[in-house]
Structures are given as C-alpha cells and as structure tokens.
Amino acid sequence: MATCGPYRCIKTLGKGGFSEVKLARHSETGALVALKIMKNSGGFDTSMMELVRNEIDAMKDLDHLNLVKLLDWDEDAKYVRPSGTQVKVFYLALELVSGGELFDFIAETGRFTEDVARYYFHQMIEGLEYIHTQGVSHRDIKPENMMLDAEHNLKIADFGFSSSQAMNETKRGTDGYMAPEIYKGVKYSGQSVDLFATGIILFIMVAQHPPFTAASARDPHYKLISTNRVDVFWKVHTKRKEGGLDYFSEEFRDLVASMLSYNPHERPSLAEIKEHPWYKGPVPTKEEITEEFNDRSNQLAALNNQEDQTIPDHSAGAGVWQPNVVQRSIPKGEESKAIDIERVLADYVPELKRYTEFYSTSSADDLFRALATYGEDYAQEHTFDDEEYRASFKMKAKAGETPVEFSVSVLKVDDDKKCIEVVKDDGDKFEFYEVYTNLKKFFGGHANTTL
Template identity: 40%
Template sequence: MTSTAERTRVGKYDLGKTLGEGTFAKVKVAKHLDTGALVAIKILDKEKILKHRMVEQIKREISTMKLVKHPYVVQLLEVMASRTKIYIVLEYVTGGELFNKIAKQGRLSETEARKYFHQLIDAVDYCHSRQVFHRDLKPENLLLDAEGNLKISDFGLSALPQQFREDGLLHTTCGTPNYVAPEVIMDKGYSGATADMWSCGVILYVLMAGYLPFEEPTILALYKKIYRAQFSWPSWFSSGARKLISRILDPNPRTRITAAQIHENDWFKKGYNPAKFDREANVSLDDLDSIFNESTEHMIIEKKETKPVAMNAFELISLSQGLNLSSLFETKEGISA
C-alpha cells in the first residue's frame, strides 16, 4: 500500500505520529533513516524554556539520563538542537505503564511482583551509585518494554550531587503524595537514597495488593498516616513479603533498610538475576552547553518533504491508538533542590 504524505526530517530521523504533548514538550515516534530503528523523540521549544528560566533544569534532566545507562532505565540515545528546538532522542518503549497493567488486571502474583521489584531495586541502586536520585518513583513512571521488562522513566524531578546543601541533604518537598517518604514531608532535609527506597516499598505493596497502603481523602490525613507508617496488611501477603516491606516502610530513615541490605534479604533473593551491563561505561556531558549555544556549527535542520511512502510497520505503529508515553514529555517547572 502506498500513499502521499508530508514527512518531517530531523537530522537522520523521519518524524512520525505524536505520542503525547505537554506544556513545554511533545514526543513523537521517529525512524532512523539508516537502520530503520524506531525511537521516541522529545521535542522542546527553546523560546519557552528560556522564557520560563528552565535551562538548568533541562540540562539536569539530560545529564541525569546520560549518567544512568542501565537496562531497566529508559535510555537517552542522543541530543540534537536546531535554532528553535531541542531534540532528545530516547529509547522507544512499547509496553505501556506498569500502572496500567495493575489497573487492568488488578494485583500481581507474588512471583511477578518480585520480578518487577528485582528490576526496580537493580535500577534504583545503580542510579544511586551514580549519585542520581529520582524523587518521583511510582508505577506511572515505570514503563514496560516489549519483553515485559521494567524501564524507569521521567527524571524531571531527579536530583544530582550539586543540589545538596551544606548539610549534605536535599530540601525540596517534591514527588507524588501517596509515594513520598515521611522525612520529605517534614521539610527538615532528607537523603535522596532513603527517600527513593521508601517509594520502592510503596510500589512493592501496590504491586502485590492492587491498591495503595496510604490513601486518605485529605492531604493532612494522608500525611499523618505516612508519618506513622500506618497501614494494614492484605491476608494474601506472605510473611517474607511483610517483613521486607515493614523494613522499607520504616518511618525512621536512619533505620530504614538500604538497597545493599535488600539484596541480602531471603524473600528478595528468591529467583533474583542481577542485570548484566557495562557498569563503567564512559559518559560525556560536553554537548550540554552546545544545545543552547547560538553557534550554528552543530545545529541540525528540520525539513519537510512530500513524497510517496509505503505503508510499512513504521506507518502502522505511527497510526496506532492508545499508546501512552505521557511520562516522557511532561516537564516540571520550577523545581529546585
């Protein structure tokens, strides 16, 4: 089947269907002209970013994704810029959100929940080893690839070492209320690692229960329950799962279980296969300044072409409905440490 269509070409990519659109960005599926591989391209408007003073935030988000090259994290492939746009080329993840899987089928079996928890802890522990703290871990930010493996996305609220204050702690109250750690609510400073670990505990509970451990009609009532770690156990939780979750949802960050201790937990170790990848991969952040530079030396050109095209797999995917990658394109405004 052939048709005549207007194609937009950016660098070595053909842009396809818009997957989602936010205030400051849109995400399109795209095809690499040489390899035919599909990617997701996050397109940011330079003028809007400058107007809202978001340059450092965008640089931080790009830096974060470059630093965490892990099998269970959505991969940043490259960054390009034109006079008016920034193009962030990302791995194309087709399995949807873990949240939608739970919403559709309800709670997961303990075995399946443990598999996702293995992958989550693997990725989060690696992020922390690179001094990257996500700060908004929740099932909506956990995507699934075609093989059903976890992919952490949306590092828009993440923190890097330069955001720590003199006391060595973070001080921005951020994240999603139902998943946020008690010490973040208290606004007295917190460790990004222990706060992320709390969120992982809430996620494990949700995977196994099918609902949240902390849920109240008002924020004040919700925060009281979180502060006291006040929740109930579903009857089907095994004793091993209960013991582990109890140690993760410890309201005292000083005694809360660490990632290293989780790896030694008997319930966690069952069926665990650590991810295999190059942990020492070199990362270059040299191109971060160039994307906002007025020099035309490294700029790419966005051009439109009208030509007959064959209706192939790329076209069919571009026309498909219901693919939600909103977590890739919503950029948070006004976040600081």
C-alpha cells in the same frame, strides 16, 4: 510528515506541560526512538530548560539494562511541520521502550502474585543500585516511570528531577510517592526517598492499589504507619480481601512496612533490602514471565472486543467537530474559531504497545465525532490536534485534586481497521483508569474488533 533534526516524526506519544514526545524514526539508520521535544524560542520557561539539561547530565553517562538510555540530543534543532513551517526546538532522543508501562498492564489485567512482583522488584532495585553507585538519585520514582521493553524487562525512565547531591532540600517528586521528609521541608537523602517510593510501587504491584494517598499525618492510612500502628494498617488493607491478613505474606508485610517507615533512619538500606527474606524468595524465570504476559494479553484482547455491538448515537458531535478544521472547546457566549487544516491519520506502529487501546472498523470521522460528543458531555476542556486525528481532554476534578488530563489518538491499522489509543498526560493514574474504562464503554459498538 513532520521532521526534527535527522528524525521523521511518526505520531505523538504524549504531551506534558512544556514538552511533547513523538515516536520518530532516524532518517539514516531507521531506528525508532522516543523523541522528547521542547520549544526553544521566545517565552520559553528557563526553569524547564534547566530540568532538561539536568536530565541530560544525569543520563548521558548511565548505561544499564534497567534504565531508559539517552541516545542523542540537540539544543538548537528545527521542528518542521508538514506544511513547511519551522519551530526552533530542543530535543532528546531516548531509547524506545515498546512494551508499555508496567502499571498499565497491572491495571488492565490484574495484580501480580508476590513471585512475579519480586521479579520486577529485583529489576527496580538493580537499576537503583546502579544509579546510586554513580552518585545519582532519581527523586521521581512512580508508576509512570516504570516502563517495559519488548522482552518484558523493566526500564526506569525520566531523570528530570534527578540529583547528584547526597542531601537535598528542593521539593521534587510526585504527590503520593514522596517521602514524609519531603513534605516536611527538611533536608533529605535522595537515595532514601527513591527506596521509599519503591516500597509504594511494590505494594501496588501486589495490591493493585496504592497504600495511601500521601505520606502525611493527615492521611488516615499513612498515619497508621507514622504512629507505629502497622498491624492496624495491614488489617485495614486486608479487611475485604480474600484470605484476610494472609492476602499478603508475612515477609512481604515486614519489608513494605519497613521501607515506608516515617523515620528515614529506620528504613532499610539498599543492601539490607537485598538481604531481606522476602527479597530472597523464589523468582520466576524469564520464560515464565513471558508466558504470564502472553496469557494476560490474550485475555485482555478478548475483553477489549465489546460484547455490545450496538453503535451509540454520537450525532451530537457533528455540531462541535467537523473534518479538516481546528476547533477547541470555548466558554459559552464566545465565538468558535475554525481554521482550515488537513488532518492526517497517523499509522499504528505494532512495535509500540499500549494497554489502554482498543480497535474499531468505524471511520476516523465517526470516531472523532464520538470524541467530540464525549468532550461536550464529560470534559471540562477538550482540544483537537491540528496535525493528527488526536484530541486532548481535561476532566472535571474534585476539590483540591489534580484533574485527569489525557489524549486520544485515532490510528490507522489497515484500510478497514483503526486503533483508539488513550494516554494519560496528567493526574492520578488510578483515576485515569476509571476515565479510560468509561470512555471505552462510551464508544460502545465502535469498539468492535481486535488487532
């Protein structure tokens, strides 16, 4: 098992452009953490290091129920692989938020009622109110950064783009959640753009899809808001929904439209949001939220057990993947390079819940052959990890769009059962869910059991 400082690394949770996140356990206390690891050696991107230090500076003094907590960090640690080889790294140990992403849950189980959405909107606002009073703006509020703990509390994550300045000029954030003033390249309030993005998330919780692609005049949906045709905006978004315009309450429509205003001076302040009639509406109890999640989770578990138990023919994968070698997709005509390794089947950790996972009684090698066939047939690029039964995929993208990138891990639940865990690494979240759904169908009868 790999180690990093005082932590034993259990499995990979995800990878980014310059870092990876491991599920790890402290060797003395036994506490589980999310360990964010970055190489800290020759060739390291110094701008990325600045983002990491910025994240530490923002998080080290923050302590709130609705924020992921920074527990520990070390700029001069060693990552030791099972083979004994060492790499100099910079790590951050973060509170493990084990309930998964809020929007994984919505995507897999359906939209929230306005009352349930209000429960989580309150928690978002409370978390933002706390960091704003500390003089910090987040600047990357988006679905991926809304996490849930084991008790279904919302936690805001990832402060790499945060700022302590009242006004900002740098283009920070994620396309689809950035306010129009960021696209325009003018000075903007970090607190105002946080609330703008929160308005988008509120819409998604109830609609199960985003209100627009980008807050730009080129976007046909956002153009309706920027040109004061909000009534048309809502008619478009309710045209095919049950109940028509009444699909969203009038108070909900008023709050969301005001938070998404083109002119930042026309948007409500945080205090005004808290005084809005929709915000003051009925809120479920914690017990009611727990019951809601349990009911949805049980329905999801039943759906994940495929009705079609036929094992598809993935024998083609035997030609592109073999056990115990490192292999990568390569351009045609080039020679494939295979390096002998001993790949480990990482353990499934029940404390860490994903909604994009399913279960199988097939062997790890059979499941990896299926992944190899999938990569050859559908992915632009695919790579097999040299430590775990884990593969990474980069899908073919439409013109002008960021390709969906994701990782699939095969995990050991017990002697007979495996978990196939799918995690988005990059790209649009809603496109990722289409990919995930198709991948699960591709496995067919391999997805043949429940937890």
